[in-house]
Amino acid sequence: MRHRGGKTQSNRKGSPIEPAQGKLGVMIPGMGAVATTFVAGVEAVRKGLAKPIGSLTQMGTIRLGKRTDNTSPAIRDFVPTAALKDLVFSGWDIFEDDMYTAAKKAGVLEHALLEELKPFLSSIKPHKAVFDRNYVRKLDGRNVKKGRNKMELAQQVREDIREFKKNSGADRLVTIWCGSTEIFLQPTAAHANQDSFEKALRENDENIAPSMIYCYASLMEGIPFANGAPNLTADLPVMLELSKRNEAPICGKDFKTGQTLMKTILAPGFKARLLGVSGWYSTNILGNRDGEVLDDPGSFKTKEESKLGVLEHILQPNLYPELYKNIFHKVRINYYPPRGDNKEGWDNIDIFGWLGYPMQIKVDFLCRDSILAAPIVLDLVLFLDLAHRSSELCGIGIQEWLSFYFKSPMTVPGLYPEHDLFIQSMKLKNTLRHLRGEELITHLGLEYYD
Numbered sequence: 356m357r358h359r360g361g362k363t364q365s366n367r368k369g370s371p372i373e374p375a376q377g378k379l380g381v382m383i384p385g386m387g388a389v390a391t392t393f394v395a396g397v398e399a400v401r402k403g404l405a406k407p408i409g410s411l412t413q414m415g416t417i418r419l420g421k422r423t424d425n426t427s428p429a430i431r432d433f434v435p436t437a438a439l440k441d442l443v444f445s446g447w448d449i450f451e452d453d454m455y456t457a458a459k460k461a462g463v464l465e466h467a468l469l470e471e472l473k474p475f476l477s478s479i480k481p482h483k484a485v486f487d488r489n490y491v492r493k494l495d496g497r498n499v500k501k502g503r504n505k506m507e508l509a510q511q512v513r514e515d516i517r518e519f520k521k522n523s524g525a526d527r528l529v530t531i532w533c534g535s536t537e538i539f540l541q542p543t544a545a546h547a548n549q550d551s552f553e554k555a556l557r558e559n560d561e562n563i564a565p566s567m568i569y570c571y572a573s574l575m576e577g578i579p580f581a582n583g584a585p586n587l588t589a590d591l592p593v594m595l596e597l598s599k600r601n602e603a604p605i606c607g608k609d610f611k612t613g614q615t616l617m618k619t620i621l622a623p624g625f626k627a628r629l630l631g632v633s634g635w636y637s638t639n640i641l642g643n644r645d646g647e648v649l650d651d652p653g654s655f656k657t658k659e660e661s662k663l664g665v666l667e668h669i670l671q672p673n674l675y676p677e678l679y680k681n682i683f684h685k686v687r688i689n690y691y692p693p694r695g696d697n698k699e700g701w702d703n704i705d706i707f708g709w710l711g712y713p714m715q716i717k718v719d720f721l722c723r724d725s726i727l728a729a730p731i732v733l734d735l736v737l738f739l740d741l742a743h744r745s746s747e748l749c750g751i752g753i754q755e756w757l758s759f760y761f762k763s764p765m766t767v768p769g770l771y772p773e774h775d776l777f778i779q780s781m782k783l784k785n786t787l788r789h790l791r792g793e794e795l796i797t798h799l800g801l802e803y804y805d
């Protein structure tokens with residue numbers, strides 16, 4: 356059991372969890388549309404101007420015991436998550452804009468709301484970023500750190516973290532990557548362990564992307580790290596090693612919003628009813644900066660990989676070859692500036708039923724990307740901080756129980772990810788029950804008929 360001097364919460368049952376005392380500092384590399392919508396939203400909720408819709412930690416309940424017990428406490432009363440009033444924020448960006456200016460430019464939230472939040476949002480200014488155009492070709496900004504090598508840049512990020520902790524008076528910290536999608540990279544020998552990674556940092560190895568430097572810096576400081584983009588970032592042996600050793604939980608990757616959210620709601624239904632799928636064509640138009648970045652084939656490839664795995668894992672063509680072996684799955688993202696953050700995602704799904712008769716389903720989701728992503732950021736921050744304070748979760752590395760929030764969930768090597776939203780939701784809630792020593796819910800239900 357870790358010991359950080361704090362008083363351990365004395366649960367009746369379950370494993371010890373330290374209480375959420377003091378402030379929780381949220382550090383965000385990438386202060387763009389998602390990050391500003393999240394921070395502005397938290398402040399709006401704190402001021403009573405809006406409701407935290409979409410957030411499990413703020414609005415969700417959890418059933419305990421039998422259906423006949425009628426016991427469903429709010430999740431935030433059941434597990435000791437940090438209160439919104441205790442959140443403080445900081446971050447990094449390649450642009451110098453404070454959060455008010457960045458939110459205005461992102462164009463997600465309405466003018467009137469932003470004006471009410473202006474004093475607060477204007478006070479959050481980005482640190483200089485670790486950035487290299489080789490990894491995000493469509494962007495260029497001046498608010499960028501300089502150093503002789505990548506190790507020096509990592510040291511500077513570590514100093515930023517310590518300085519923020521001191522100046523904000525935060526008791527604990529969490530880092531969550533909301534930066535742009537980097538080009539597609541694969542693990543190499545440089546990412547194998549701490550020694551190889553640090554050598555590669557000193558030698559400016561091109562296999563180390565900026566997002567990995569933030570992740571390394573956070574984990575070295577013992578701070579949990581979540582990855583909201585599809586980049587490799589935390590999904591590397593070195594990060595797992597550091598996460599476990601420094602008891603800094605990690606999770607990722609790529610927030611599950613829009614089209615993939617729909618896919619992981621629909622596909623489990625088709626499989627449950629043994630309906631075949633011969634094709635799934637998904638296309639998007641979006642016009643925010645994320646869309647512009649994804650217009651570059653390098654960044655798109657990273658996103659495409661993250662989006663494509665979903666169906667394969669849900670439908671399990673190896674178990675159901677007659678139904679899913681020949682599925683044609685295509686994903687397109689088209690940068691279309693007039694739409695801004697208000698994406699439109701079309702899906703054409705060709706399915707077949709009894710005796711092989713074909714049918715079609717069309718989904719046209721007019722969504723708001725950052726509005727869907729913001730509550731995910733909030734929940735991840737609060738749950739990662741909970742995991743950090745939990746004697747049982749803090750040293751296990753990857754928090755697979757948070758798969759619910761990701762398009763491409765991280766797992767230990769050799770374990771295939773669980774994509775089905777409903778299994779993910781059950782896994783998350785059962786993890787919370789387990790932490791508090793409550794019975795897991797299996798939905799067997801035979802006891803009602805004894």
Ligand SMILES: NC(=O)c1ccc[n+]([C@@H]2O[C@H](COP(=O)([O-])OP(=O)(O)OC[C@H]3O[C@@H](n4cnc5c(N)ncnc54)[C@H](O)[C@@H]3O)[C@@H](O)[C@H]2O)c1
Nearest residue numbers: 385387388389448484533534535536584610612644645724
């Ligand atoms: N909005 C969604 O629904 C959603 C869903 C899944 C994943 N994502 C991912 O979340 C990320 C953020 O999305 P967004 O819509 O806010 O994009 P955005 O372009 O509005 O914001 C990203 C910000 O990151 C900054 N940035 C880029 N590289 C950086 C670096 N090395 N260090 C610091 N800052 C850096 C950019 O300057 C920009 O301000 C993207 O990678 C996106 O793919 C978003």
